[in-house]
Amino acid sequence: MTQKKVYKIALISEQLASGGAERCAALLSQFFESKNIVVHHVIVIDKVTYAFSGTLLNLGLYKNKSNGILNKLQRLCIFKEYVQNNSLDFIIDFRVKNNPFQEFIIAKYVYKAPYIVTVHSYCTDWYFPKWSFLAKKIYTNAYGIVSVSQKIAQKITGKYHYKNTEVIYNPIAIAEIQVLSEEPVTLKWDYVLGIGRMDDGVKQLDKLIAAYAKSVLPSKNIKLVLLGEGLLRKALELQAHQLDLADKVVFLGWKENPFKYMKQAKYTVLSSKNEGFGTVLIESLACKTPVISFDCLSGPSEIIKNNYNGLLVENQNVDKLAQAMNLMIEDTTLYQFCKQNALESVRRFSLETIGNKWLEYLKINVS
Structure with missing residues (x-):
């Protein structure tokens, strides 16, 4: 033998x-x-x-x-x-x-x-x-x-x-993500989520804050939660303060388990200058949470099926990003459709x- x-x-x-x-x-x-x-x-x-x-x-x-x-x-x-x-x-x-x-x-x-x-x-x-x-x-x-x-x-x-x-x-380890996503979150208000390192400008969380400021979310008391840490955090906090959104943009720092925050978010937003793949998008979808992203190079267009599991936005257009953030809140039929398709759309990963x-x-x- x-x-x-x-x-x-x-x-x-x-x-x-x-x-x-x-x-x-x-x-x-x-x-x-x-x-x-x-x-x-x-x-x-x-x-x-x-x-x-x-x-x-x-x-x-x-x-x-x-x-x-x-x-x-x-x-x-x-x-x-x-x-x-x-x-x-x-x-x-x-x-x-x-x-x-x-x-x-x-x-x-x-x-x-x-x-x-x-x-x-x-x-x-x-x-x-x-x-x-x-x-x-x-x-x-x-x-x-x-x-x-x-x-x-x-x-x-x-x-x-x-x-x-x-x-x-x-x-992605879908079963593991789902278990971790069930851990309790102490946040008591509605929020949307942004995740990324704050050591350079690649994740462009400043553009996400700008889009959030232009959206209807602050007036609806839906907060923006940011997970991540780095040298740019103080500048981002200052930006939120200058936009009179210091109480609406919440900086939670780096979290070992981001999935529980994804699970409870209305949706996750990616505002990067560029990506390789955009793993945060498939992780969010694995948590049954829809996503919104700039159609940047590269990755998001190979993950997001527009109006099916999320929204793809004209690359680097902050106004369009704000509009997409509004749409996902105001069009409840679209939102629920994207939410119900989220998990199944990432089984291939x-x-x-x-x-x-x-x-x-x-x-x-x-x-």
Whole structure:
């Protein structure tokens, strides 16, 4: 009797906390392990809040205060030795890649197993060198490049001329989200929800506040709740104060369980400049809560069916966003229709479905 092969996969990410790419890595580790695949995690930053499966190499523990060249070389050597010693079948890399020289070394000399580059943002400069020649050559040895939306895949093919591209959406653990969404919320008033980091302008929560100010929601005493933390929080709080909405825009900071807030919200709004996929949208829909989003690049148009599970708004049009926010409150028939379709519309993003797409892509037979 032929012994069944045991596959080994390494998942490389910045950390196991905070971001959508990191959440994806953590979830996939649980799926792979459930299929008796040996999972290794390698993280660069010493931060772990997501539940994951497998063995962890935390390179952040080897970083010293100077983080100089010698310290970086030490971590690179540890990384290379780990990859070589574990006889990996595949490496899936979820990191942002903003050091072209370092990434060239990793791609050509560290990754000896078949490796996959995943791209989680339409800002492809975060993943490919800005020098055109190098950008087109650096990943020529890769098993493939996986993007989380069709629009990103089209950009990679058109701009960098890679042919080995594939689209695999981010997964969500629907059952887990539904359990967490049932936890009680102490908020005693109606509200709509915005979620995102406040460290840069990508999530554009200032535009969400501006749209909320233009909408009928404040007059109806429907508040805007914002989940997230970062350097821009004070500026956003000042904006709300200047619009005389300090008592209507509620800043709750970062929450380990955002799903209970999604569940109780009237709807969730995404006002980003750009996205990779927009996982917050499918998480909200999994909580049976409709969504509204700018039709930004990329992701929302591949999640939202307009007037079916939410509303897609002309990209970056704050007035249109305010109108959509009004419509979802005032047209109760439309709202209830979107709400009843929400959960079913995201079943295709379940961890089991997306995990099986990865197995098919990697040609791994676990039956």
